[in-house]
Amino acid sequence: MKNFTDYYEKRRSEVEKELRNSLVLVSNSPLKDNIEYVFSMGGKRVRPLLTIFAAEAVGECSDDAMRAAVAIEILHNFTLVHDDIMDNADTRRGKSTVHITSGVNTAILVGDLMIALAYDCVEKCDTKNLQGIMRIFNEGVKEVCNGQALDESLSKCTGGSMPQYMEMISKKTGALLMTAGKLGALLGGGSEAEIALLGDFGLNIGIAFQILDDMLDLEGDNDRFGKPRGLDIIERKKSYLFLKAQQLMDNNEFKVVSDAYNKTSVAEIDVLAVRDAYQKSGTFDAAKREVAEYTARALSSLNMLKESDGKDALVELANSLVQRRF
Secondary structure, three states: OOOHHHHHHHHHHHHHHHHHHHHHHHOOOOOHHHHHHHHHOOOOOHHHHHHHHHHHHHOOOOHHHHHHHHHHHHHHHHHHHHHHHHHOOOEEOOEEOHHHHHOHHHHHHHHHHHHHHHHHHHHOOOOOOHHHHHHHHHHHHHHHHHHHHHHHHHHHOOOOOHHHHHHHHHHHHHHHHHHHHHHHHHHOOOOHHHHHHHHHHHHHHHHHHHHHHHHHHHHOOHHHHOOOOOHHHHOOOOOHHHHHHHHHOOHHHHHHHHHHHHOOOOOHHHHHHHHHHHHHHOHHHHHHHHHHHHHHHHHHOOOOOOOOHHHHHHHHHHHHHOOOOO
8 A cells, every 4th residue: 555644534534524424313312412522522533444444455345334434433432422421531632521511411321322323324234234234233332331341340449460451451442443343344245254354453453552552641642642641540540551560560669559549649740650660660661562462463364365455554554553652
């Protein structure tokens, strides 16, 4: 693929247009403006683009593939609306969250209606494969909800383990990207083997993406990522870094981390102290190796696919996701 950036932006523009068009399905709802506000928050639109590129990797992006792509993005945004409520987050991508602008009760209803809207988009797929599409989509919805429940449980427990964390991100983040890959492959006319391979691609790139996201919580650019540094510490989330540090540090070294997690009010100096402790212990280096490993697993899933622009786009997408600036 000669110019991935231009192609990415072209496809993202098409997704944005279809997202706006989907609002006609809720045109009579008092929550329409709220959903439009959620869409206006923007984002990379990774999940719908993965759906499109997966379809193109095995065939072509039909109108049905685009409908499924939009459904995946609406589902993703539903999870963000409810996630922000659960995390008491005031901002998302630099804008006030829905429960801040409109209240918690309205935000819950907005998320609920977005699930229905996503299903409306799926239902409009004009294909004999609708039952298969619904089965893949339903499984994605269930796994994402299960992952969110695991995240909530892990954040409240006193311990927590790396296997629990990996199960959680496999469901919360990986499952939706896996769903995107499978739906794209199915609607692109892929074989059962190709559908499975592109599902594996999505799952593994999703795991890599989430581990990197945990790193960016401490090393990322605040203005660029639209959230305060150290939010995982403030919210006492058992991130990859926290759990890996437990494995690598002795009790005295880990005390810096545990003290910050136990504070009622976490200051910038606490966040910086934890970041320094992670750096000195090799926790960040371990996370980088993990990101590289899961990215390699994702890319290996593409080896069996024939050469195509869609396959090239998936490779470029994977690399762009794991090369975000620290």
